[in-house]
Amino acid sequence: MDSNKLVHMANQIALAFRLQPRDEAVKLTAEHLKAFWSPQMRQELQAHVAAGGAGLEPLAKDAVAKL
Amino acid sequence: MGFSKDFDQGTPVVTSAEQVTLTIDGRAVTVAKGTSVMAAAAQAGTQIPRLCATDLVKAFGSCRLCLVEIDGRRGTPASCTTPAEQGMVVHTQTERLTRLRRGVMELYVSDHPLDCLTCSANGDCELQDMAGAVGLRDVRYGQAGQKHRTGPKDESNPYFTFDSSKCIVCSRCVRACEEVQGTFALTIEGRGLESKVATGTGDFLTSECVSCGACVQACPTATLNEKSVVELGTPTGVVETTCAYCGVGCGFRAETQGDRVVRMVPSKRGQANEGHSCVKGRFAWGYATHQDRVTKPMIRARITDPWREVTWAEAFAHTAKELRRIQETYGKDAIGGITSSRCTNEEVFLVQKLIRAGFGNNNVDTCARVCHSPTGYGLKQTFGTSAGTQDFKSVAKADVVLLIGANPTDAHPVFASRLKRRLREGAKLIVADPRRIELVRTPHVEAAHHLALKPGTNVALINALAHVVVTEGLVKKDYVAERCEGADFESWARFIASEVNSPEAMELHTGVPAAEVRRAARLYATAKNAAIYYGLGVTEHSQGSTMVMGMANLAMATGNIGRDGVGVNPLRGQNNVQGSCDMGSFPHELSGYRHVSDDATRELFESLWGAPLSKEPGLRIPNMLDEAVGGRFKGLYVQGEDIAQSDPNTRHVVAGLEAMECVIVHDLFLNETAKYAHVFFPGSSFLEKDGTFTNAERRISRVRKVMPPRAGLSDWEVTLGLANALGMNLSYSHPSEVMDEIARLTPTFTGVSYAKLDALGSVQWPCNDKAPLGTPIMHVDRFVRGKGRFMLTEFIPTQERTGPRFPLLLTTGRILSQYNVGAQTARTANVAWHDEDVLEVHPFDAENRGLRSGDLVLLESRAGETTLRAVVTERVPPGVVYTTFHHAKTAANVVTTEYSDWATNCPEYKVTAVQVAKATGPSAFQQEDRRRDVALRQVKRGADASR
Structure with missing residues (x-):
């Protein structure tokens, strides 16, 4: 899938949880990705992070590290 | 299947805990206090002659035919307007009454055409029945004098005629339009002999009439008569079933001659509609027999090849082979499917079973993805279950209604009639919508507040309303303390009370004056019962799920959940969108909203189905299309949806479909998506199968077969055929067996069976040991999740912004006469009202663009x-x-974007930055699409097919 789209969607999710305490927000974002994204989408996002994670919000990036 | 009319007790049913006992013709009768003598007699089995009375509308007392004698009372009072009283002794048949009634009938008949034998209502005419009932044998007044027997006939409406020569001016049509429908399109014009039923414009088609059919149903003669009855004659059979249009889920009587439908009449036993209907369900059923129906399975190797008709066996074998080939070539996850919110629960359940157990993955999704998926997410997070809280009747107890992003008079007309009735009784209405929808101001209804917010700012508005509640001390503290999670409430209250959420701060985003927001918030929060009803104007946003949670927060903070007259209520779009979600159509959930990662739930299904199930969520519809464009997703089974027209960014959808190697479309018609398909399974309409639909109030109602499937198989049998060609070895002899399986596997359905549905008419889930008769209102003593959970709902503006290139915001919606992608309604005479989608433009913007x-x-x-x-x-x-998206030729979704809700990927149909300019001809896309309409829909039939 287009990595720009994955980054956009992951950032949206992270933003939705950003008012929570940081650790909680990271946990909730990671849980959302696990609960609703297919394994292939998650793997592609992880690969994007491994390649530098351009465009990804820090909160989303931390959540991907928890997957 | 024999024919009998709906029982009519003459005046409306009264419910009261207090009862009275009276004597009618020597028999003791006990009825609810407030019941009329006429209705009491009817309940005791005695039909008092009547003409102006029907239990659809309040008693009127004008025809003077229903006179009775009451011991101790002078004269002969009308039984329709006389309440039954304790100890009353009533006589309905006396010599004096017979004489009087005959006299009345003589007068009526003296000005009525005597063409009974050739009249379209012959055998279905109350005037005719009453003439018989009173023993009318002669009319003494002769044929001279002023008559109406040659009065004009209005045939402008495509579905019914108005023959003024047969009108007895009983006002039943006028009163039905007022009391039942709430449109006030009819009146009695003139006085005395000049009195006549009139519309505002002189004919029905151009008047304010919405063709709901209430007047036709109320008419006791042939004055207002369905054109189908005029053409075919009166029905001889009847099958009770459920409408296949919107999420109201009206009960209907399919009145038939053999297996031919003569008319659809709303059923009084329909618990969602209680005898009312709209133009779609009542009249727009002709698509079921439309010449465009495809009735033979078809296959082709490439989308540019003409279709070739094949047998069902060949179609199943070919499709199964193709799907297995793709999986062997590209992997197990390279295929998936889409269930239909227009199909039955049983059909949906089978499709998701086919995908999970047969395809071996969770790549199943449904059209709720593009409408109410945020409702599922938001209500589950806050309340614990993915459904509305009330039954439709509940609105009759609401004192304030907050209507957000919904246009019920167009999209849910029968619910709108209930709502208007409550508003006429004095309830207050707050409308939050960028458009001035009809309910903002319509006859006898005016919203107390119209919060005309800018598209995309729902969350800003709901936060501002909640801010007022919290900061002005309007929180129902006792309710919150008892029913909700305390820490979450405290956290939310601090967040919502911050200045950034004040109406004054949010006015910059919403454009709604802060003072009006404050007044609206106070009105909602201080009402005895305040209810929220909402539609796709809430969900189809990048913050759709946040907005659903914001509404739930507001309702919990004000104690408006868990009793009659309150609640948070999604007005669902398609007839079975609630059911398709309940049945496990989402890629992450099995039936009953249980996540696929839950081992115990999965094992339950695996044990019954005898197949391993994946514990990972599958692809959603937009993900499937993205993966297809990316080259990894190659096969799709689409039952009863038209994603090439309904889903956003049509060009991207088409690119995804074109990239696949086996697209299977299962539909009534060769729709837009079928242009890119390799297999076509002809579908069956709701008239051609048994099953159930679940409406927006969680009501499960029976769909019953009226005619045989035109393609030989009902949809559930087609899915079964494909599943077995894939080696699944499924065996069901009737959809009731599928429901039995659903009940075994789904905790909220354990008490549901066809036998119970037949006995009760319908039930609302949860229906199980704890609630064997179903659950009209949810969260009564506790929330499904235990305690209600407040969620933080920060307003985050959509990234879809206006600018110099695209300075306007487009928002999309629906219109009364059309439904969804128009597959059904565009093939009916409903095009008389709306034969193309149009673009509404404000005069200021129009002037600027000439x-x-x-x-x-x-x-x-x-x-x-x-x-x-x-x-x-x-x-x-x-x-x-x-604009609307009902017509393929408009292709409105070519313009909408792929921005979507953060939690569910529900597309942001309601906010697209656009420019508008005068055009000289169709767009490049439309020209190409018209060429493809011809090129990609060719069918080889008969001898040609074998070449």
Whole structure:
């Protein structure tokens, strides 16, 4: 899938949880990705992070590290 | 299947805990206090002659036929307007009454055409029945004098005629229009012998009549009569079933001659509609026998090849082989499917079973993805279950209704009639909508507040309303303390009380004056019962799920959950969108909203189905299309949906479909998606199968077969055929067996069976040991999740922004006469009202662009462009344009973008930055699409097919 789209969607999710305490927000974002994204989408996002994670919000990036 | 009319007790049913006992013709009768003598007699089995009375409308007392004698009372009072009283002794048949009734009938018949034998209502005419009932044998008044027997006939409406020569001016039609429908399109014009039923414009078609059919149903003669009855004759059979249009789920009587439908009449036993209907369910059923129906399975190797008709066996074998080939080549996850919200629960359940157990993955999704998926997410997070809280009746107890992003008079008309009735009784209405929808101001209804917010700012508005509640001390503290999670409430209250959420701060985003927001918030929060009803104007946003949670927060903070007259209520779009979600159509959930990662739930299914199930969520519809464009997703089974027309960014959808190697479309018609398909399974309409639909109030109602499936198989049998060709070895002899399996596997359905549905008419889930008769109102003593959970709902503006290139905001919606992608309604006479989608433009924006109503305009966004006719109107505010997506030729979704809800990927249909300019002809997309309409829909039939 287009990595720009994955980054956009992951950032949206992270933003939705950003008012929570940081650790909680990271946990909730990671849980959302696990609960609703297919394994292939998650793997592609992880690969994007491994390649530098351009465009990804820090909160989303931390959540991907928890997957 | 024999024919009998719905029982009519003459005056409306009264419910009261107090009862009275009276004597009618020597028999003791006990009825609810407030019941009329006429209805009491009917309940005791005695039909008192009547003409102006029907239990659809209040008693009127004008025909003087229902006279009775009551011991101790002078004269002969009308039984329809006389309440039954304790100890009353009533006589309905005396010599005096017989004489009087005959006299009345003589007068009526003296001015009525005596063409009973050739009249379209012959055998179904109350005037005829009453003439018989009173023993009328002669009319003494002769044929001279002024008569109405040659009065004009209005045949303008495509579905019914108005023959004034047969009108007895009983006012039943006028009163039905007022009391049942709430449109006030009819009146009695003139006085004395000049009295006549009239519309505002002189004919029904151009009047304010919405063709709901209530007047036709109420008419006791042939004055208002269905054209289908005029053409075919009166029905001889009847089958009770459920409408296949919107999420109201009206009960209907399919009145038939053999297996031919003569008319559809709303059923009084339909618990969602209680005898009312709209133009779609009542009249727009002709698509079921339309010449465009495809009735033979078809296959082709490439989408550019003509279709070749094959047998069902060949179609199943070919499709199974193709799907297995793709999986062997590209992997197990390279295929998936889409269940239909227009199909039955049983059909949906089988499709998701086919995908999970047969395809071996969770790549199943449903059209709720593009409408109410945020409802599922938001209500589950806050309340614990993915459904509305009330039954429709509940609105009759609401004192304030907050209507957000919904247009019920167009999209849910029968619910709108209930709502209007409550508003006429004095309940207050707050409308939050960018457009000035009809309910803002319509006869006898005026909203207390119209919060005309800018598209995309729902969360800003709901936060501002909640801010007022919290900061002005309007929180129902006792309720919150007892029913909700304390820490979450405290956290939310601090967040919502911050200045950034104040109406004054949010006015910059919403454009709604802060003072009006404050007044609306106080009105909602201080009502005895305040209810929220909402539609796709809430969900189809990048913050759709946040908004659903915001509404739930507001309702919990004000104690408006868990009793009659309150609640948070989604008005669902399609007939079975609630059911398709309940049945496990989402890629992450099995039936009953249980996540696929839950081992115990999965094992339950695996044990019954005898197949391993994946514990990972599958692809959603937009993910499937993205993966297809990316080259990894190659096969799709689409049952009863038309994603090439309904889903956003049509060009991207088409690119995804074109990239696949086996697209299977299962539908009534060769729809837009079928242009890109390799297999076509002919579908069956709701008249051709048994099953159940679940409406927006969680009501499960029976769908019953009226005629045999035109393609030989009902949809559930087609899915079964494909599943077995894939080696699944499924065996069901009737959809009731599928429901039995659903009940075994789904905790909220354990008490549901066809036998119970037949006995009770319908039930609302949860229906199980704890609630064997179903659950009209949810969260009564506790929330499904235990305690209600407040969620933080920060307003985050959509990234879809206006700018110099695209300075206007497009928002999309629906219109009364059309439904969804128009597959059904566009093939009916409903096109008389709406034969093309139009673009509403405010006069200011029109003036700036030199546009006038009727001009062809180019509507352009960053996603694409299309052309359609402009309508200049102040219904939309400056800066906002509006259209519908009912007609394929308009291709409105060429313009909408792929921005979507953060939690569910529900597309942001309601906010697209656009430009509008005068056009000279169709857009490039439309021209190409018209060429493809011909090229990709060719069918080889008969001898040609074998070559």
